[in-house]
Amino acid sequence: MNLSRRHFLVLAPAAAIAWKAVLAGTPEQAENYKMSEHWWGMLIDDPKCIGCGNCVKACATENDVPDGYFRTWVERYHVEDEDMTNPQVISPDGGKEGFPVAAEDAGKYFFVPKMCNHCSDSPCTQVCPVGATFVSPDGVVLVDPKYCLGCAYCVQACPYGCRYIHPEKKTVDKCTLCYHRITKGLTTACCESCPTGARQLVDLKNPKDPIHEFLKTHPAQVLKPQMATGAKAYYNGLDGSVR
């Protein structure tokens, strides 16, 4: 075979590129975990929340969430004079260090933990121009940081304000429902550290999960149901003024 210098110069880079593609290989899968057997969600039993901020702290520790950014946060609602349309909502530092003492007899107060609702028809995944965010086969909305451009379309598309641009990575960051924990049989960091059981990880595909009975017997709802996002963060006993 006579290989001229001209042909060699054309073929060598092409062969190098092709070899790199061969070496890329197949991804490693988590052991003993079948994505098809799960459909994850969250139950937030709102009247149990005491606003201690443990969940916010645990989330920041577990997921290295930068200061001033939140994958989950706690809001304190204050409804004065039964004015349901104008609640005063505060969330100092995401509720991480708790809340100021509320005055007695000044209307109704309550806490609402917020987080990614892991919607099954999420608006955020639909707007991604590069396929960097998606609903995984087990129902968790994830971001692929290697593919994310940081265009922030999804940040503005999320009706619940659950996404942010990571100040150092410059890609989108959000709640992963502690995907690295739930695939190993653990619960999320926020659920693990909630002292009152106000947060519970639920698996809607597991017929033995108490969530099925709970949803039948309790007035549970999702946030912004009119947006038809297929949200899977179920709130029990939520006040009518919460938006």
Add this chain to the structure above:
Amino acid sequence: MNAFKDAGHLFRFAGLFVLAFVVFLLIRGYVVPKSFGQYGHYRGAAIAEIGARPVKYAGHEACETCHTDQANAKSKGKHAHVNCEACHGALAKHADDPAAVTPVKPDSAVLCARCHTATAAKPKGFPQVNPADHSNGVPCATCHQPHNPAIADAGGAK
């Protein structure tokens, strides 16, 4: 065949197209990850990468395998459903290598107050105190055993 006398340049041109197509396929094969499209319009390998991140909260099952006495004490009291790391913090490193990482004992004066400081915003049934009035600066652990906080002498006060 006279009509195709000069067909040579057409073949060269077609060859150029074929070459361009091959180059396109090679570049495409190189830039599109193998797992793209495995589950949908995204990189399937990303799921495994996100799932491979290290755990920092060991989970109460891990604590209870060794600390059975504390787990027993806790199971009898009001704090039965408060997980270990809710107070002690993230301790997966301690669970992995108990000798290397020694957990710091939490300061009960700060820790208890985080949940039990009285405020009108908390649910009415939740036990709340004004720390200054309640203990006047005496650490909570002087009277209350944190794993089972009811005081036995006071007939199991809440």
